[in-house]
Amino acid sequence: MGFGPVRPEVNEPVFHAAWEARALGLTLATGALGHWNIDESRHARESLPPAVYLSSSYYEIWIRGLEALLDRHGLLDPAASVPHPRRLAPGAVAQVLAAGTDYTRPIAGPPRFRPGDRVRARNIHPRGHTRLPRYVRGHAGIVEAEHGGFVLPDANAHGQGDAPERLYTVVFDGADLWGPDAEPGTSVSVDAWESYLEPI
């Protein structure tokens, strides 16, 4: 079905070629320069032509996405060759990786939804970035948890700021998503920002 069987590799190495390791390191090191955020970089990868995306290996997608970001932000301008003020120093790597990025944001006002509420994932088809998977759009589910405010990827990917919204875990019954062909006794949850949901 679909893309065929999942093929786990026994004793899989962390990297399958030296260039894959460099691709990871270059992506993280250039990300530290601060010109783009994780949502913009995801969007750059996901904006590759579908046939290219599906036929490229994971780190090839990363490299193609990185090339697009460098181009968009004009960072490979041959005239500039002084060290970037935020160039990641080797001695700072451990601290930067251990710190990560806090994506939570304080948010005013009460939550629109509470655990136990029935909600519907909105039937939307944004032109830009979103993290609402197509397979839940238009389907009803149950709010299981409310996690407070988080940066909204739909805005953050496009330089429109954090635009924080409350984030909810919403559970969908397998049969509601997939109909009579669903495997019995399965459910699927997504983490959905408030504007992805509407009350029922």
Add this chain to the structure above:
Amino acid sequence: MPHDHPHHDAPPDPMTERVRQLEERLVAQGLVDPAAVDAIIETYAEKVGPRTGAAVVARAWTDPEFADWLARDATAAIGSMGYAGRQGEHMQAVFNTPTLHNLIVCTLCSCYPWPVLGLPPVWYKSPAYRSRAVIEPRAVLAEFGLELPPQVQIRVWDSTAELRYLVIPMRPEGTEEMTVDELAALITRDSMVGTGLPVAPERVSG
């Protein structure tokens, strides 16, 4: 004509060359220090990996207060053991029970809890896993050799936001006398993603 052996005079493969040229330009432009790239690679190749998650799970099996903390605030509980960072900023621990099995996927990209499991394996990032785990999780688990009884419900968690999920598998029977370190040796990466179960204790000692 395809060959299955390398030629010493063959040019580098296209991705090797493409990434090498990109790195050269980034270094020449003052954007990247290659030693920082080395340090990033060393971190994920040698320091961060699933043994970290196994230590968290083994502690949860042996320390009920820690397990409660993990359930309430996984980020803080895991952070108290010194494990934190990129792609693990907002952790959630989900506990298997005799009637519920948890399975983690990221259908949109490849979100994975790096600080406790390391970098994701290729299958986790593959279109096959990402698309099918939500549609037919039992069929996918069967491809990992895991057949769950029909009465066990399967909950698939699609990591669509910045929450990162760690499955806490059930402690195998016959492990009552084992130390935390012995228990940790039973806990596989796949058992913390939900595509496997911990190793049975007799298979470790034997």
